[in-house]
Structures are given as structure tokens and as C-alpha cells.
Amino acid sequence: MATNTEIGIAVLVIIGIIVSASTLFYTLDLTSRIAAIEEKLPPTLTVIGPWAGKEMEAFLPALQRFERLTGYKVVFKTFRAEDLAPILPAQFAAKKALGDVIFMWASFIREQAPDGHILEVTDQIDKADFSTGTYDPVTVDGKLWGGAYTGKVKPGFWYRNSTFAKYNLTQYIPAANGTYADFVTLLNKIEDTGAFENPIVSGDKDGWPLTDATEHFLITYGDPQLQKDLLAGDVSWTSTEVRAIFADRLVPLLAGNFSEPIDWTTGVELLWEEEYALYFMGSWITGMVDDPDDLGVFSLPGVEGFVFAADYFFIPAYTEHPEEAKELLDFLVSEEAQSVQVAQGGHLATNLDVPLTAYPVVDKRVAELMVGKELLLDLDDTIGGEFQTTLWSQLRLLWTSPTALDSVLAAIEAKAP
């Protein structure tokens, strides 16, 4: 019967095409994997971090130092925490991991640690070598789950020395023991020059630089303890104390003194082009401008603490090189690695052994501001999760709709710890 052969052909062709296409690509894939394995003969460690461009170039010297010390190969890949958040949990479920050492939000490390996805590193780290509280965000039940590399501080408002000199503004920079009124005076003087779109440019990227500025206000006009209480969930965002800081100090500046939120990389350029006079930003700004020596910085008068955001990293339980990864961890938290990093500018060490002489000149200005001040954890990164995105989006709302203050605070409180 002719149809018999026809069935054979029909079925075979269909199955054949699917199978052959599958095997073709599977083998393609396999060969690339074998090639990858062969390449790894001296172990290759993959480090995942959020930095690109100049920030990445500032990180690579530390990794190169490690390569020279150990003879291992280290590959760096850029993945921002926002990009990792949706990918990693799925990978963990598959007992896979993107890299051997991964930089990520502390909140994420805490969240995943109890499920066995992350290697415990308690024995690797002596907390006494580091600034107080550095390791709290990656501690669960007294055990440590991640390392703290260097970090960034958010010291206050940056300006161009040359711009301030040009418009005779330097004399109005508020002194550390000054008042809120002094700060407002400066803003008014900037306004009076008529040369700027707004006195302060508000950098925005889904809302996070706005949270940094807000925290600075909360720490200055509340106190460092207030920020810690908010972090712990001991104080409500709708309390009179918190509300008063927003209503009396921040909100009056939003109409006119702060600009509308602007893409924050563009903000740096606009500060440089003298479109705006001030920019609230973290210490990494020094690595982003053409001439860091032209940058000046001051904090709100009376501030007693600064947010210091360490870059945390962890070793996934599914790494193929756990011992080598631990060696890299030991190196990244060491005085040696952190000295190399801080020398590139914009970073501050968590390791207390790093000498002040390791810092470039620009960062000395930041270091001066910080003398005698308390270091605090970053509010939104430390809590993470839905609170983080809610805080971001609510502050973006507040920036352009200051009258919504009460409902904004209520919305933040609803997701707060």
C-alpha cells in the first residue's frame, strides 16, 4: 500500500526536522560549552557588578591585582541590580548562577540566604576590621552571607568652583554650623543671578537619586537616629516628626528651587554646562566629570550623619569554584584591594586599615565633611523589595506634586517595614 510509505515519510519528516533542528543547536551549544570548559583550565572566575564605563574601568585594577596575585583569570560582566533581580531567583531554582562573585542589594542577599542559595562566609570576615554596622545588612541569624567592598557616601550638594566664582556665590556657601536660612539664602542668591534654569538639578533614574536627597534632609532635620528608626520600622512615615521635616524643609524647596526630575546622567552634563548651579549626588560624581578639581561640595548645615552605601557581594552556592571565589572575597574586603579602588576616586573603603593617603585629592574634601559624623545605611537599598520601588515612585510624585505630601507619606508607610 502506497499510503504506508507516505505515513512513514510524513511522520519521519516532521519528527526529523524537529529532532535535527534541536540536535543541531544542542551540539552547537555543547561545543561552545566544551570550549568554555577548556578555557577554564586555570580557573576563571566571573564577577558580576553594576558598573559600566568609567566606573567599571575604576574597578578593573583591583581585579587585575587579584589575577596577578593568584594566577586565576577574572572576567567582569555588567549587570545592574535591577536587571539581576528578575533573573537570579529563577536561576537559583535551577541550581545555576550567573557568576562566582555577584554584587547585589543587601536586601536580596538576606532574602535568598535562608533558602541555601548563597554560601555562608561568617568565618571569612572579622567584623572588627570594618566600620561599625557595615555587615548588619548581610547578617541573618548571626551569620554572614556576603562581603562589603568599598562604598559611596552621599555628602551633599556639588557645585563648580568656577561657576560659583563667576557669579560671586562662593561667599554664600552655608557653613557647617550655619542654619537652614543660610541654605535658603544661597538658593535665593543663585536665583537672583538669573543665569540658571533652577538652583538645584534633580537627578532621576526611576527615582533613586531623589531618595538620597530626601534622606539627607531627614538626617539633618531629624537626626541620624530618626533615619535608623525609619529603617527598622520603629517610626512611622506619617508621624508628625517626619511629616514636619518634609513639610517645613523639603517641600517648600520643591517649587522652583529643585528642578523637575531629569535623567541623572544628563543632569551631570547640565551642571557642567551651567544650566543649574547645584546637584545633590553621591561621591561617585567625581569620576564622571571632565575636571574633578573644579568640583566643590557642602552639606546641609547641622548634619550629623551621612548615608554610606557599601557595595555588597555574595558567592552563590552553585559556583563551580567555591574555594577560589572565597579567595576573591578575602581579597575584595582586604586593605589591599580597597586601597587600589579608592585611589581611582569616588569610593570610600569599608576596611578600616585603608589609610587616608590612599585617597585622591577630591575625595579628601568629602573625607573632611565626614569627620566626626555617623555613617548610616542606605534606606531604600537596605530594605529593598516593594518598599524600594514604592519610595522611588512616590518621591517622583512628590517632586512634581508637592501638595500630595500626605498621601505620598501614607503610601510609603503602607510598604514600610
Added chain:
Amino acid sequence: MKIRKTTIIIHVIAWSVALIWILPFLGVLMTSIRPFNEVLFGWWNFADFHPSFNNFVEAWNHPNVPLGIGMRNSFLVAIPSTLIPMLVASLAAYGFARFSFPIRDYIFAFIVLIMAVPQQMIAVPIFQIMNSLGLVDNYVGLILVHSAWGLAWIILFMRNFFLTLPIEIEEAARVDGASDFKIFYKIVLPMALPALASVAVLQFMWVWNDFFLALILIFDSERLLATQRIPLMRGVFFVDWGVLSAASILVMMVPVLIYALLQKYYIQGMIGWTVKG
């Protein structure tokens, strides 16, 4: 005289609409070929104009996520993800068009309904399924999912096309003793080539442009597809908009070129599959 006036007005309107429509794309192009501080106050200012293609070279050989490799990967995924569903769906579509059996229309309606399901609906389970098959971070897995998701619309499209073919030729062949399968590949498929071209163009473009499924299933940095690489070109503290724009243009070029060259098939694909049954 009056007619000429309206003709002129219509031309002016039509061409200005086209111009306005293209402006945002020009913005991306300008950002990609000019230094960022030149476009800071609008790319339409040409006081300073220093075009260069450095950003394209940089995006192509990006140190972290080279777009060149991403484009190659995207082809590796998009070609089989186009061919497999084309063949599989044509078979089924022919069945729906020509064979009658009791629950045929219900199955067909069910398949059409699948077109409505948002991809988000399978985000979580598809990862678990692929993981248990060992096909996570593997193009085979992604190709299978793309193929399965393309089937619904291709079946609908091809079935509608087959219905327009004259059944007499097939019946004559059947009288001559040709089997169903022989009729399909000897007679029907050759006649269906234009329709298949439309299917290929559309399906290829959709797979190429996909971001969501790739995001879930592919994560090894060597294997990332082109669309996945664009967001990864920015770091947390540093965004080089010039390189990002250049990368966007490079990724866009493939569907734009296909559209430019195979416009006829693309448009037939866009309209043919929903209009008539």
C-alpha cells in the same frame, strides 16, 4: 484650479505627517553620531556638528556585551524559530482547511484563542518546565517556546490562505491516487509560497524583536540576544546615551531592512491573517 489647490494641500499634509513621524527616529540617529554635549539642548541645533561613527563601533565591540555577538545569536534563534513553526503550522492549517472531523472547529477556535494569551501568563511556569528539560539558558528551549507561540497565528493565517485555493486540483490528484501528504507537499505547498513568505517575514521579525521570553530563558552573557544587550549597556552610575542609541539603531536595522526589502509580503502578512476566513 480648485482641484489643484486641494491636491497641493493634501500633499503638504501627507509629507509633513511623514516628517513629524520620522523626527523621533532622527533624534536617536543624531544622538548616536554626535557627542552627547552637542545634543544636550536638542539635536536640531547644528551650531556644533561633529559626526562620527565611533559609537557604532563601540557598541558592536562593547567590552561587556558586544552587540556583534548578540546579533549573531539573534539570527541563530530567529531562523529556526521561523522555519519550525512555519512547517508545523502549515501542516496543521492544511488539516483544518481540508479535513473534516467532529471537533475540528472547536480545536481550531481554541488555537485561535491562544493568540490572546499574554506571554506574561507563562513567565513563571515556562522557566520551571525548561529547567526540568535541561533547556534553560539554551537556544533549543527558547526556539521551542517561540515556535509554539508562533503556531497559533500561523495556523490561522495559513488555514485562511488554503481555503482560498481551488480545491479542484487537489481532488483531481486524489482521484489519481495521490496520498494526502503527497498532495500537501507536491501541490499545496508550492502554491502557498507567497503566503509562507509573509509568515516568514512576520514571524522572524517578532522573534527578533522579542525581549520578554529571552529575558526569562537566556542569561549566560555569551548567549544573550541582541535585544537583551541594549539595557545591559548602561551601568548603575554611568549611561553612555551615544552608545545606547547606536546599539538601538543596529538592532532596529534588521527588521527595518527586512521591511524595506520584503514590504509586499510583510503587509500581506499583517492584513491577510485576520481579514477573512
Added chain:
Amino acid sequence: MRIKIPPFFSLPALIRKSFFAPALILIVFFVVFPVLQTVYISFFSPSDEFVGFDNYFDVLSQKEIVNVEDVSKGLSQPFGLGALVHNMIWISIHLPLSLFSGLILAIILRDVKGASIVKSAIFLGMVTPMIVGGIILRFTFEKNVGIVNGLLTFLGLEQLTRSWMAYAETTLFALIFGSVWLWTGFSMIVYSAGLTTIPKEYYEAAKIDGASSFRTFFHITFPLLKPMTITVVTMTLLWELKIFDIVFVAAGVSGGPGGAANVLALQMWNWAFRAFDFNRAATVATILTALTLVITIWMTRYMVKK
């Protein structure tokens, strides 16, 4: 004696079934099965207890999904009006706007020289990857770099310039108009093809009867284009309900200031990958699917009837 094979298993019938087999296998494994799994998860609590429709009541009572407590404040309240409402606003503005601008363009372009170039320019948005479209939109509406403000300045409306995506009141509308820009090409192309199928005699007859061009349009052209209209409406509705990439890229993960441009698909993503609450995410996905199914059933009835 020969065994009689039931018709269902007879050889020709089996051949014919083999036509369907590969397609059905792929669809069952990679579409139907995961979809059912998502529906299943939506009836369970995170601790795997069966909770019936509780997740649905819970999700629909979240301010992120529906927030009509204080509509008078409009979008500038926390969470805007809720993702579901935003999707509805999206539909009510984007659908008529893109449909009619496509139709008008299709009609105008019949008599224009170089129409194919104009069409290609407008259609470019349809072939652009959505993730690129989102990046373009983000820039188009920025204060200094964006062309929208450039055009406003050109027209002497300088006081209107702003970063449109930064304000709760305008984010959603900026995105909607941006999506009209991306999507109008679809209705234009479909209607253009539809217009070529209308015989010239119809118009000549109408002209002889002395009908005005408006009457001709509403009594002849538009009714004859009904199949195209159904196509455009259906596909546009599905696209609007599933919209994700451009909001994700242009307005950010949190869906704009105070979530003023949040949409269902983005909220699902946030619950799944931010809060790691897969049950809630599955519930949103199921609601989204239910909405799209209603629309598709309507279309299918029209198409299978024929």
C-alpha cells in the same frame, strides 16, 4: 475473518491526524500546560493552601490595580488610578486615535505621490523593537533633548515645555500619545489594503447620485471596511492590554511618578520579580488573560462563522 478497524483508527484517518500532531504537541507542552499552571497557582496562597478566589478579591482591592477612592485628585495621587484603570484609559484614547488617524491617512495617501515613502515612515514604529521604542519615547519627551519640547518652542508655546514623563498628570498621556505614534502604521496599512478592494463603480454611482464626500464615506467606504475595522480593533485592544515594554523602559520599573502610568503587565512583573509573590502575579496574569480572551472570542465568532 478480517478485524474491522474503527474509522477513527483507520490508516487514512491516522495520516490525517499526523498533520495535526506536531502542532498540537508543541502547543500543549509550551502554551497550554504553562498557562494552566499559572491559573492553578492563582488559586493558592504562598504557603500552598487552596484559597479559592481570595487572591482575586485581594488583587482587585489593591490600590495598585484599582484606586478610585479619590478620583478627583486624578493621576497625581499615590498609585495613580490603578493599573487596570490605566489600561482602560489607554484603550479609550489610543484605540480611536490610532484607528482614525490610520484611516484618514490611508484615505489621503491614495492620491499622494510618493505615498509608499510616507507609509514607510509612519510604519517604522511597527517594525521597531518595543524596547527601542521605549528608549526613543523616553528621550522624545525630555525637557532639553526631546523633540516634543523643541516643536513646542518652535510653535511659540515655550511655557508648555517640561519633562513630560516627570509629572504624574502627563506621564500616562505622554506614553499613550507615544504609543499612537508607534502603532498608527498598523491601522493605516490594513485600511490601505482594504480601500483597494472597494470597486471604483461604487464611488462613481455615488457621485452620479450627487452624494457629498461625507455621505459617501459614511454610507459606502466605512461599512465596506468593516472587516478591516474589526481586525484593527481586535489587534489594537490586545496590544493595549498586554502593553509592557515601553512603560518598563520609558517610565521605569515603578511605572512613573506614583505609578501614574502603571499597567497590568508591569504590576504583574513587579509582584513576581520585586516582591517575589508569584501567586499574586499569577492572579494578575489570569485576569489579564481573561480580558484578552473576551476580545478574542468576539473576533473568533466573526471569523469562524464565515
